[in-house]
Amino acid sequence: MPTYKELLGSARHSAVHLEMRDGYMPSDPAFAAWREGRLSDPVGDDPDFQQWLSWVSEATARGVRIRRARVVSVPESDYIRFEHHVSHANVRAGEDIRWLPRRRATDLALPGNDFWVFDNELVLVLHFAGDGELAPEGRELTRDERVLDLCASAFEAVWERAVPHEDYRLS
Template identity: 65%
Template sequence: MRDSYMASDPAYQAWRRGERDRSADTDPGQRPWLQLMQETTARGVEVRRARVVSVPESDYIRFEHHLSDANVKAGEQIRWLPRRQASQLALPGNDFWLFDDSLTVFLHFAGDGELAPHDDEERTTDATVVQMCSTAFEAVWDIAVPHQDYHLS
């Protein structure tokens, strides 16, 4: 739900320099996340990601959008929701991953978008928290735009 993450990421720095469509960004052999998505979705596991973004989009979000074609090709489902359309939704205060409706992993970032030192994630199986995150995610998913239909401003 942030408009910038880890500006120190070498892939982002390369993108900012105009280096686009690098094999390091799109080849599952060089980008472990893509390999994981291929393996995971090949087992029949559904992987969905929803991004709540400000419009006009930040450079970092433009970078994420650019890389998302490879994520989708690897099997991940991605949707985008302009932040203005999220005002009526109750959303957790931190980014999170939800696993099998039984585990939530919250990610903590510093103000500059880098992972917070010594406090980068928080795991919980608390049913109330997991349900809140599941409900929030589904509310975003229901109104968000599929990646292939989302056009940057």
Template identity: 60%
Template sequence: MPTLADRLRACHRSALHLEMRDGYMRSDPRFIAWQSGVRADPAHEDPQARPWLDLVRETAGRGVDVRRARIVSEPVSDYIRFEHHLTAGNIAAGEQVRWLPRRRASKLALPGNDFWLFDGQLVVFLHFDGSGELPPDDEEVSVDPAAVELCASAFEAVWDRAVPHADYRLA
């Protein structure tokens, strides 16, 4: 099965990611260090420590529109504070990121799970467990036109209402 990196490298036009949870993989050593007060770690923007940044830079450099929208509860969780702290590196690498307070998402039709939508044709739903960890069977891939349309319209609706990272203030 292709990895996320494989899918991004095969992408031609757009890679859209919608996140709707208030916490992910709290076992991440970077999150644990952040909770302990490590805020100025140069590794947060170092592509060697965060290979994701190189992958985004490579993908965006080919002209692919890489966008991430996050629906968050306010006041935000510690994990969302951590993500917000790390997002400067994502932006510098070429990813566009916006934040939507959950209260402003109430009237939107949203799929039940976070997802990636590649080139408006392929959806990868991500299934996290209750603790925000990824179990072995974490992905569900779909090219079903109804699923693709739901995800495309949901993402754009969120994106239109969301606040660009540079303007979003943590509540």
């Protein structure tokens, strides 16, 4: 299974990511620090997040467009509030992020899992456990045309309706 560094490093023109859960990775130390009021700097001393931001910067410098869309419940969960806080760093690194309140997604056909699509050719499906942690075999790669078509069209439908990060206000 390729790493995110390898996937972003091999992307030629695009990487899109659709997130549809209201909570992820409750074990994340940065999330705990944020909840306790100890994370004023979104990048902080989180080496994993710093790595992610450098990979994004490298990819976007090569001309890869990285877009992330989030379908969220309103009022937002603590985790979504945390994501909103740290997303300013993602945007500075080159990601384009949008937010779609779940009630505005009712008539959209969405896959059952979060995913990435790279260069409109490769889908990375992410499987999470009920508590938001990545499942033991939580990453699956596919080039299946049906999956690719569903994921790509779902992402674009969400993207079209979603609010740009700089305009999205938490409830």
